[in-house]
Amino acid sequence: MMQSREQIIESAKQVFISKGYGEARMQEIADKAGINKGLLHYYFKSKENLFHAVLKEVIKKIIPKLDLLIKSDETLTEKIEKFVTLYIDLLIENPYLPGFVLSEMNLRGEGFMKEIMQDYDINPIKLMVQVQMEIQAGKIGNINPINLLINIISMCVFPFIARPIFKEISGLNDDDYLQFMKTRKKEIVSFTLSAIKPQIYPIG
Amino acid sequence: MMQSREQIIESAKQVFISKGYGEARMQEIADKAGINKGLLHYYFKSKENLFHAVLKEVIKKIIPKLDLLIKSDETLTEKIEKFVTLYIDLLIENPYLPGFVLSEMNLRGEGFMKEIMQDYDINPIKLMVQVQMEIQAGKIGNINPINLLINIISMCVFPFIARPIFKEISGLNDDDYLQFMKTRKKEIVSFTLSAIKPQIYPIG
DNA sequence: GTCTATAACTCGATAGAC
């Protein structure tokens, strides 16, 4: 049987993600973990504490994978392809995660974000430099590196956050939507690569 | 002095958007509107009712503008340019709105979405057809129309939702971030137009 | 560590005076 602390985190994660902080109930978390409310407070002292623990846990799983890829030595084209594939696969496995993380961020504001991120050394500068170098080498067209990065992340993540809206407009069911996301991987890559393709006369 | 009902909706909008439904307090809404809780219930009967009223109000302002543009007779290139400009300007005025709408969607699920959208006749089919026709005419490269639409919306909206994260990573302050979003309009347009530019030999 | 029981509190909702 799973240790209580781990079991609590896992249950809390499920409840927080599906209900959001404000509407999550300690009772439901306890029930799901097969323990009682008292023990919840024994381990985590307060709801807010428990929430922090869960959020850190969740973010700990995501950030390092992406950071590793960003720091690798591959060409930009290779990186884009791998990044999109890895990222969307991650999201397919955890479709409700980005919505949850971003909701709570929105509600809690900047300071909270700062606190969560302080454990990680996110440093996109090396990536920016790589983009600049490839532009100068004429391998890709002239583009602002920050916007490029934001564009790619947006195209990957947003459809998962806006899933209920897209599903409503498109009429797709859950399986179809998943399938659509899988094919979308290639589309995002080719869309992006087309967008950054060098102009026909890159030197002139 | 503003009529109570209008004043309540406006105050409720602020509180719901900044706190989310679960953590919004009727007391705070009443305070902000300069009235008391009793009156809140006199007008709206329950918190849930008030929330619905606010959400409908908010969506009513957004949807029609976009729908009008989508249905217009301009070329795709023109539409993309106008859409991005209009949409981002709208978001700059209401930066916390998309995060709020999407949070509540996440928490409430598909049925809720359906209920909200039933007043509107969102019909992207005409737009899809237009894309297909321009592909066949060789005006743009071969691209899945749905993915094109999702890509554009993603690039516009996502940076507003993920604002706290981007701000943290980039170190930009609020004014800088706003400025960045303004310049980003052109970048999204040119990125998209590059991406859908026809191949050099569109006919072969 | 784990449980039960309950205190302490928050908040939406209602009743009733004006």
Next chain:
DNA sequence: GTCTATCGAGTTATAGAC
């Protein structure tokens, strides 16, 4: 229509037995 006062449900958090 607007206010004050208060109820009562639902929740977090604590005390204390085992």
